[in-house]
Amino acid sequence: xxxxxxxxxxxxxxxxxxxxxxxxxxxxxxxxxxxxxxxxxxxxxxxxxxxxxxxxxxxxxxxxxxxxxxxxxxxxxxxxxxxxxxxxxxxxxxxxxxxxxxxxxxxxxxxxxxxxxxxxxxxxxxxxxxxxxxxxxxxxxxxxxxxxxxxxxx
Amino acid sequence: xxxxxxxxxxxxxxxxxxxxxxxxxxxxxxxxxxxxxxxxxxxxxxxxxxxxxxxxxxxxxxxxxxxxxxx
Numbered sequence: 001x002x003x004x005x006x007x008x009x010x011x012x013x014x015x016x017x018x019x020x021x022x023x024x025x026x027x028x029x030x031x032x033x034x035x036x037x038x039x040x041x042x043x044x045x046x047x048x049x050x051x052x053x054x055x056x057x058x059x060x061x062x063x064x065x066x067x068x069x070x071x072x073x074x075x076x077x078x079x080x081x082x083x084x085x086x087x088x089x090x091x092x093x094x095x096x097x098x099x100x101x102x103x104x105x106x107x108x109x110x111x112x113x114x115x116x117x118x119x120x121x122x123x124x125x126x127x128x129x130x131x132x133x134x135x136x137x138x139x140x141x142x143x144x145x146x147x148x149x150x151x152x153x154x
Numbered sequence: 155x156x157x158x159x160x161x162x163x164x165x166x167x168x169x170x171x172x173x174x175x176x177x178x179x180x181x182x183x184x185x186x187x188x189x190x191x192x193x194x195x196x197x198x199x200x201x202x203x204x205x206x207x208x209x210x211x212x213x214x215x216x217x218x219x220x221x222x223x224x225x
Binding site: 001004005008011012013014015016017018019020021022023024025026029030031032033035039041042043044045046048049053054055056057058059060061062063064065066067068069070071072073074075076077078079080081082083084085086087089091096100103104107118120137138140141144145148149151152 | 158161162165166167168169170171172175178179180181182183184185186187188189190191192193194195196197198199200202205207208210211212213214215216217218219220221222223224225
């Protein structure tokens, strides 16, 4: 997602990471109890996981996250008027790149004075599943996070 | 930033077990595409200043917002 952000930054596209809550709390990164702790965990996202996009932190009660559906790693794209034009219940760089290519082209078509009207489309996108990388992420949170995920999903 | 303590505990659950996390998953009920979306206060990691989702999305033609956490 960092690479996609860099790729489209010169086309008027901004990208942020919005810090929510710990989906898989563990011994090293336990559940959140204060904003100070939430800022520390968000800093780890930047420093340990290498998120280079600006990181914004939601309120401790997750008001924004909850209003948008509370999925653990979803992605939304908004236009300048605050209208969502893409939402995905999982974050996938290829899917976001595909959508941005389309919307950047829409902007060009508008500049070319094409008459455009929006319409709704539903589509299933497909992402790679990397079980090893996922479990490596859980291990960073702690053995408890690994154990609880195995118990929940096998 | 303060809120109901029960909500804070339930949202910031301490164990990944279905009865803790399933209650929050509501993508089907999330704001629809094509209509103005709700704004919320947010805090910048760098400097911890308060801002808002609206302040983020007005800054660019398009804005990608990835939701998530360290874990």
